[in-house]
Amino acid sequence: MPKKYHLHAKATPLDLDFIFKFKIVRGENCINCGRCTKVCIYEAHKRRKNDPRKMADPNTVVCRNCFRCIQECPRGALEKSLSKEFLNSGGAYWKPDMLISLWKQAEDGKVPVTGAGYRGRFTGPGFDSMWTDMSEIVRPTRDGIHGREYISTGVELGRKLNHLVFDANGRLQSKVFDTIDIPLPIIFDIPAENLSANVKTALIEAAAEISTCIVMPAANIGPDLAKYSANIIPYITLKEIDQYQAVLGKARLVAIEYDAAMLGDLPRIQAKLKKAGKALTIIRVPAVKEVETIVSKLAHNGAEIIHVVGDYRGTEVGGAAGSNPRLLKDIIRAVHLRLVDERIRDEVTLMISGGVAMAEHVPKAMLCGADLTAIDLPLLVAIGARLYENPEKLLVLPEGLDKIPVPIVRQRIVNLMVAWHSQLLEVMGAMGIREARRLRGETGRAIFFEEIDNDTFGKLFKKGEAARV
Ligand code: SF4
Ligand code: SF4
Numbered sequence: 001m002p003k004k005y006h007l008h009a010k011a012t013p014l015d016l017d018f019i020f021k022f023k024i025v026r027g028e029n030c031i032n033c034g035r036c037t038k039v040c041i042y043e044a045h046k047r048r049k050n051d052p053r054k055m056a057d058p059n060t061v062v063c064r065n066c067f068r069c070i071q072e073c074p075r076g077a078l079e080k081s082l083s084k085e086f087l088n089s090g091g092a093y094w095k096p097d098m099l100i101s102l103w104k105q106a107e108d109g110k111v112p113v114t115g116a117g118y119r120g121r122f123t124g125p126g127f128d129s130m131w132t133d134m135s136e137i138v139r140p141t142r143d144g145i146h147g148r149e150y151i152s153t154g155v156e157l158g159r160k161l162n163h164l165v166f167d168a169n170g171r172l173q174s175k176v177f178d179t180i181d182i183p184l185p186i187i188f189d190i191p192a193e194n195l196s197a198n199v200k201t202a203l204i205e206a207a208a209e210i211s212t213c214i215v216m217p218a219a220n221i222g223p224d225l226a227k228y229s230a231n232i233i234p235y236i237t238l239k240e241i242d243q244y245q246a247v248l249g250k251a252r253l254v255a256i257e258y259d260a261a262m263l264g265d266l267p268r269i270q271a272k273l274k275k276a277g278k279a280l281t282i283i284r285v286p287a288v289k290e291v292e293t294i295v296s297k298l299a300h301n302g303a304e305i306i307h308v309v310g311d312y313r314g315t316e317v318g319g320a321a322g323s324n325p326r327l328l329k330d331i332i333r334a335v336h337l338r339l340v341d342e343r344i345r346d347e348v349t350l351m352i353s354g355g356v357a358m359a360e361h362v363p364k365a366m367l368c369g370a371d372l373t374a375i376d377l378p379l380l381v382a383i384g385a386r387l388y389e390n391p392e393k394l395l396v397l398p399e400g401l402d403k404i405p406v407p408i409v410r411q412r413i414v415n416l417m418v419a420w421h422s423q424l425l426e427v428m429g430a431m432g433i434r435e436a437r438r439l440r441g442e443t444g445r446a447i448f449f450e451e452i453d454n455d456t457f458g459k460l461f462k463k464g465e466a467a468r469v
Contacts, residue, residue, distance in 0.1 A: 005153065005183040007210055009109025009418040012411040016384045016398045018103050019096065022065060023083040024058035030077040036069040045069060091389020093125050093313035098357050099381050102416065105359075106382035109418035111426065126314035126327050127361040129449040130368075134430035151428050153421060153436045155185045155372050157253070157349045158280050159304040177304070180252055180280060184421060185362060185372035185436050188214035188379060189353050190235060192395060196402035202409035203379065207231045209410065210417050215255050215282075215374065218244040226250065233282065238262075241272055248276035255307065258285040258294070266301035280304045287311070287331050287354060288318045292338045295350075299339055305349040308335060308370075312377060312393060314355015328354050329368045336369020336441050345441075359423035366439035367446045382416040383409050 024044065032055050036045040042062045048054050058078070070078045090096045101112045123129050158179035165173040188207050191200065191214075200220075207214040208231040218234035225232060229250040236244055238259040248254055254273060262269060262283065273281055283303055285294055287310040295306050308331065311317050316325035326334075332352055339345035352365050353374035365373050377387060377395070384398035401409075428436065431445055439445075 004150065005211075005421075007109075007414065007418040007421055009415045010411055011108050012408055012415060013107055014384060014404065014408065014412060016400060016404075017061075018384055018398075019085050019089050019099060019386065020060045020063070020083055021086045021096070021100060022063065022080045023060055024063055024069075025079045025081065026055060026058055027075075027077040027079060029075045030055060030073075031075055033074060035072055035074060036078065039068045039072045088388070090387055091313075093355065094357055094377075094387050094389060095124070099387060101358065102378050102381040103384070105419035106412040106416045109415035109422075111419055111422050123449045126355050127329055127358075127364045129327075130329060130364055131447045131449075132360070132363060132367065132427055132431060133445045133447065134427070151425050151434050153185060153424055153428070154181055154183045155437055156181050157305055157351075157372070159302070159349075160347055162343070162347055178278065178280065182213065182372075183211050184417065185366060185424075186417070186420065187212050187233070187351070187372065187374045189374040189376040190215045190217065191376060192380065192397075194397070198402060198404060198406050199383065199409055202383075202406045202413060204228050204232060205406065205410045206413035206417070209414055212417075213253060218247050221247050235284075238269065241269075241276070245276045248273065248279060251277065251279040253282055253305075254279040255282040255284055258283050258298075262303075263294070263297045263301070266298060266303060270302065270304075282307050282351065284309055286317045287315075287328060289316060289326075291316075291331060292335050295335050296338050296342060296344075299344050299348040300342070303348055305351060307351040307353065307374065308332070310352065310354025312354060313389070314357075317354075328352060329364065332365060332368040332370050333443065340441070359420040360427060362420065362424060363427045363436075363439055364446065366436065367442050369441045369443075371437070371440055378416065379413055382412050 032053060034047065034055070037047065042064055044059045044063045046056050046059070048056045065080070067080070070080060086096045090099050104112060156179045159177040160179065161174055161176065167173050188203060191203055203214055204225065208228055213231050213233050215233040215235050218236045218240060221232060221234055230252055232251065233253045233255050234244060234247045234251050235255040235257075236248070237257045238261065241248070256273070270281055273279065281303070282305040283298055284307045285291060285298070287308050291308060295308065298306055309317070310328035310331065311325070314328040316331060319325045335350065336345065339348065349371045350369065351372050351374055352370040353376070356362060356365060356373045356375050357378060362373050380395065380397070381387060384401060386396045386398075388394040388396070424436070428434070428439070433439055
């Protein structure tokens, strides 16, 4: 049995103001009796340091929403309300609750649990409009996720053979391609350009610690990062191949921006890349309208790994204003099925990014047909970045982030991945799937809202006008 892949979480609070769902307010009718200081085990209520006769403002940061202080205050002086900051953050896709969940996972690496029961909607945009079939709850649940049964979350990247050819003497004739194994179906995607040096270092170190990789512009990879070359994926354009030969020569994987020239000339381009070193090539293709055709042609031309890059809200990119863009989950399904129909799906690795906001989006993307996912925004939310969707995408990095020591930033990113890994194990265990690669394209193990909505109400309404529940 192979050694278990295990990640280590460590409580790592970050002393930066993040958004909080509720705000506790102490009313003027407080009589400073101090009862709330005794009932709150999280010490959200304290007396003022300079005048202990009076209560200080409640510390919302440590509040865990148990409501005990509110129930026990003899004057009904405490009030909890949804904070305006919370309501204004995120947007329709990156819901404020998601941002808080990522922040908390980065704090302790634990799977998020809500004790008060779930009272929200059971469907949402993108990956949230599908559910995984967890009807085969088996051993991992009984034994815990690190129980007796081994569940592999590892995936293999690279070109694979459709079949093997042997000669009359049983000797292998086929040339087997090089592949790369990573223990988690997640890589870190190109981080925002304006990240401080400590954050960049922490992202690279975190990628190395969990044995995954991070995509970075080749221009940002200096000799000081040579020791991380197994974990850094240089990102280049077609024109930059000659310029970054030294960096490419050390890498295991190289990401290259899609160029229409690749449709006719991919073998020559790949040969040029292989002259620099042995790195496998990832072609980054934007999730445009005709992406299935592009991916199909690249796969037939010998592409090793194709990365379909969607919008940050998990939709098609490059559509006309006002058009109804396709959802990435539907794009992945279409790309996957096109390759299956053309009998070439097993030969190429398909990676996706865009809208992967929560741990469960990883297995969902794989069920739709991806081999693995790439993430960027969750990593930044984990270290305090605030995301706003309206009126347009805005990512605000917290003040003082550049002064936080690298080990703290790194551990928060590792913690986030610990939580996501644990959730992936839980989902796979509950689905009775022992190997992550077997999730790929298993749409029969998923339930799609649009499909059951149509099955249930489609006959009552005209096509395309099924009711929303
Ligand atoms: S329990 Fe109520 S009245 Fe007493 S100190 Fe706390 S808020 Fe004030
Ligand atoms: S709601 Fe609970 S955790 Fe929050 S301040 Fe009151 S007693 Fe403390």
